[in-house]
Amino acid sequence: MAEKQLQCTLRAAEHQKAWFAQLREDVFEKQKPYAIVQADMPLELFHALDVPVVSNQWWAAMVAAKRLAPHYLDGLNALGYHDGLCRYCSLSLASTIAGDPAQAPWGGLPKPALLSARLTCDCIQRVFETWAAKLDAPFFPLDAPGASELPPRWWELSRYRWNELFETHRLDFMVAQFHSLIRKLEEITGSTFSLDRLRALMEGVNQQEQYFDEVREMICRAPQTPVRMHEQVSNVMAAQWLRGSEWAIAHAKAFRDEVRQRVDAGVPACPSENLRLMWVGAGLWHDTDFYTAFEEQYGAVFVWSMYLAFGPDGYIRYGLDHPLRALASRTVSFNEQLHNPPWANEWIVDQAKRHRIDAALVLEPLGTRPSATGNLFIERALENAGIPVLPVVADMVDARGWNGLEMRQKVHTFLERV
C-alpha cells in the first residue's frame, strides 16, 4: 500500500469507517432507513430527507480493495451468471449473495430500505432488480433518455448555463421522476421534503466543489504535483458521497488547505517528478499500488484522474432558483460526460493540456462493457494532441484476469518510449 502523504487522507479513511459503523448501528439498532444507489444518482434528494446512501461503486471498490472480488464473482458465476457480464456494477450484488459478514468489508451491507439506480446501460435494471429481490427491498429506477444536443465544450456551460446545456425535455422528465422518488422517500421516512433544504445542500455542494476546483488549479500550476492521484481520489470521493454536508465541505476545505501548504512550502508528492501521467477511466481498485509503481525508476507520477476534475466541472450549478431542475441537470448526462463522444474526448484533452500531461493510460475494462465505450475517441484525441497513450486492458474490480507484473512491464516499455 502506497504511503499516505496527507493528513487529510488518513482522516478521510477514518471518517468513512466511522460513518459506515454508525450507519450499521442506526440500521440494526434504531431501524433507520438507508439506501443503496448507483453513483450517478441524485444523492442530494436522499440527503435532504436524511436517508444515508451507500454507493454501489464505492462498495465495489471496497470489496475489490479487500481482494474479495474474485471469490464473490466466482460465486456469482456459479449461480449461472456467465463471466461475460459486467462486474463493476454487480460486484456489490455478488457480495450480498455471498452473505458472509465476517469476511465482508466492515461487517457488510445491512438491509436497505430502498435501492435506486438510473437506467443507463441495459444491465443496470437487471442487477438492481436481482439485488433488490435478494435483499427483499424495493427498487426505484430513474429512466435515462439519451442526449441529442452535445456542445463539445460542455464544461464551459455547465456552471451557469446548465439550463441550456441539457435539453429541456430531458430536464423536465428528470424533474418529474424526482418528484416520484421524493414521494417514495417521504413514504419511507415519514418526513416531508423541503425545497429550501435541498437548495441549501446544493449551495453546500457548490462550496465543496469550489475547494476542489482550487486544488485542481494548484495541481495544474505547481511545478510538480503536490498530491498524488490516489490521494486525490480518496479525499474527493469521501466527500462526494456525503456532498453538501458540513463534514464534506469542511473536509474539502481542509484538503485544499493542506495541498496549498504543500505548494507554498514547495513540497511535491514525488520530488523526482519527471513525467506527468493521466489515468483515464475508473480506478484500478484491486491494485492501487499500480499508481505509484513508476515513480522511482521514471519519475512518472499520476497527477490526473476524473475523480477530482469532474467535481467542479460536473457538479457546480450556479443559479439555484429551481434546485430540482439544477439537480436534474447534474444528473442527466453523467454517462455522456465521462464516457461518450464528443463530451468525454473533448473534456479529457482539455484536462490533459491544463495539467501538462506527458502520457495517458486509458483503462479498457472488457468486463464492464458500458464503461469501455468512448475510449477509441479519447485515445485518438489525446494522440492528436501529442499525448502518447497506453491502453490498459483490465477490470476495475475483478483481479481474476489481472497480471500486475506483466502490466507494469508494459508500462515500463511504454514509458521508455515516452
Added chain:
Amino acid sequence: MTPAISALTNVYLQRPVRQRDRPLIGITSNTVPWELIRAAGFDPILLSPGPQYKPSAEVYLETVFSQRIKSIFHFLISNDSALLRAVVIPRTSEQEHKLYLYLREVVRQGVEQAPQPILYNLLHARSPEAQAYGLERTRALQFTLEQLAGHAIEPDAFSAAIAEGNAARCAMRALLQQREGPAPKLNGSEALALIGARYFMDGAEYALHAQQALQEILARPPLPGPRILIKGPPIDTPDFCAAVEAQGAIVVAEDDWWGSRAAGRDIDAGMEPIQAIFEKYYFDAPSPRVFPAVVADAWFQRNVSEVDGVIFHLPQEDDIIGWDYPRLRAFLDDRAIPHVMLRDTSPDEIGVFVRRLENG
C-alpha cells in the same frame, strides 16, 4: 420452394437497401414506428448489413460493441448509405444510443460522412413519467419527419400507413400460427426468413407474398421433432435455428423481435394516430430495456408451456440476457420444462439436448 417463399427468403437473406418510389429512411430496431415514417412519405428500411462491414467500424467502435451495431455503423459511414435521407435510432438499447453519438461524432470531426441521425428517445420502463415522455418524443419525431418531408402528415396518410402496417402484421401472425400447437408446419430457419423479410419490404407487398406463402405451408404435413423455444439476444440470421433443426428438433418460437414477437398486436386504428402508434411501440415491442422483469418476462412465461424444451442461446458477446438466465431457468425448473444454456453453436451439445427431449 414457391415463388412467394422464394421471394421472401431472398429479401431476408439479401436485405437490400435500394432506391424505391419514396425516399428511404433507415431504422435500426423494431421499436422505431414504421407507420409514422411511412405516413410522412418515406420508406422505412431496417439496416441489417452483413459482417463484411465489421473491420472499418472497429476504428471507432470498441470491441464491446455487438457485431450487429458494428455492421450498421460501418454501413452508415460507407457510400452505400447515400440512398438514405436519414436514419432513426431508438433509445432501445445502450449500444444504439452510442451508435447515434458515435455517428454524430465522426461527422462532427469531419472524418466520415453519414446520413442525418435522428434519436428517437423511446423509453421502456413502465412508469407514468416514461410513458408521458415517450408520447411527447413520438410527437417530436413526427415534427422532425414532417420537417424532413417538407409537409405535414395528413390524417389519410396516417390511416393508410396504419392499415398497411396492420395488414403486414396480420400476415405475419398467420405465418406464426403455423409454428404453434402440437403439429407445427413451419420450422424456425424458414420462419425467420418469412417473418424477417417484413423489415426490408413494403408492408403491402410483404402482406401479399406472406399470404401466398401461407397457402403452400398450410398444405404441408406437420413437422416431426421436439419443439424448441429459443431465448437469447435477437437472432438476425437463420444459422442457429438451422443448427438446432439439423439435430432433429423444430424451433417453434424465439423470444425476440426477429422471430415470434415480430408482429404483436395491431395498432388501434380507432385512436388518435400518434397515441395509437406510440402505445403499440411502448407497450408491445420487445426491447432489452423493458422494465420491470415481470413485464419483460411475460411473453416467455406464457409461451414456454407450449414447447418441449428451451434453449438459452447466450453467445460470447451477450452482456444482457445473461442476467435474466438464472431467473428464467428457475421458472422452467419449477415447471419441469427441460432447458439447456449454450454459449456457442455446438452441434454436440444441441444434439445431446435434443436426444434428451426425444427420450422424454
